[in-house]
Amino acid sequence: MRTLKYAILGLINRETMTGYDLMKVFNMELVNFWYAKHSQIYPELKKLTDEGMITFETLPEGDKLRKKIYSITEKGKQDFQNWLLQQDLLEPTPKDIFRLKAYFIESMSNEEILAHFYYQLEQRQEKLSKLQTNMEILLATKDISTIQSPEYGDYIVLKSAIKREKSYIEWLGECIEEVATNTRIFVDERRPL
Amino acid sequence: MRTLKYAILGLINRETMTGYDLMKVFNMELVNFWYAKHSQIYPELKKLTDEGMITFETLPEGDKLRKKIYSITEKGKQDFQNWLLQQDLLEPTPKDIFRLKAYFIESMSNEEILAHFYYQLEQRQEKLSKLQTNMEILLATKDISTIQSPEYGDYIVLKSAIKREKSYIEWLGECIEEVATNTRIFVDERRPL
């Protein structure tokens, strides 16, 4: 599939970048749907250079430090466009360890179940908060009124990330309610009025 | 992390199984949050046997065919319980090629954008349908009134899968609406009344 390749081509297509810049974009902006460590990015940049998809210029930064600024080639642009326009079949659903544990819920006591779900809920709510803050910043600082601007892409994927978290949180809430109700009933049965 | 290990231990903990049975469960029931090919399952079963987490009995099936029925050991049960009860930090958000392409939306024409989103919407709706059918079957055939039954685990993860698809579909719908509106405005501007 070489998705990392196309993620890199797409970013360099937006503007010229160094490997370090790419790393930051992957782990800050794109982190909600794609990411990579620098140990994967640098070898891929080398490969793409060998394949003629990108080229680089070595620029001095201070006295001794040098950085490589990468640009996309015509060949790279065409390859990227081909990938972008091709319609894909649905990917397999992403793996999810928390859901896997939830599947094995029968092996936990109600107290343990509630502890797990509450902890997950807390973390998800915190994450949602951050995403909503990002959205406020985006709406305040960028112009998203036209679809043909890079910021519109930022906007719709951030919107989807927020929806995803909200949906997860809703599910967690419903699970907690059901388990809590069940636990109370169990307690009530042991202490009938 | 060895998540496959614990997925297998959890399943064998529910009931004894062959590698082939595990494969079917992974690719039918668990497919919405974990899965594995047989080429990954068989070596893992061997490894878990070597580690003393599971044991197997070779049973004849017909005249010549033999199958290995795996059971969990005490050691395996304890290891599984440890894993299950340990609270995990949030995983990195799953990668998503469609969202990645959506991020690069500026490099597509409105027509291409709409084609992409409609195709994704169709596929997601079909998937949602299947999940809802599964839910109807589950509710009609299994007793999910008590949390301490294996079926309750099936129920809550299926519920989460349905929520996830609905949320994705909602997002696709909103994107389509915005792009379609924008496209109409663009057309209107070229053909003013």
Place this chain on the structure above:
DNA sequence: AAAGTCATGTAAAGCGTTACATGATTAT
């Protein structure tokens, strides 16, 4: 001075998919 960030790489190990390989049993 020290800590943090910028900047670029390589090596080893783990995880996962695709392809290779074989053969028995069951349903049509």
Place this chain on the structure above:
DNA sequence: ATAATCATGTAACGCTTTACATGACTTT
């Protein structure tokens, strides 16, 4: 008979993470 499913494995390759490695520049 033929196709589908049951049943179990290995090999090669690709993707990703963790760890190893180095050094410059900037902020406190």
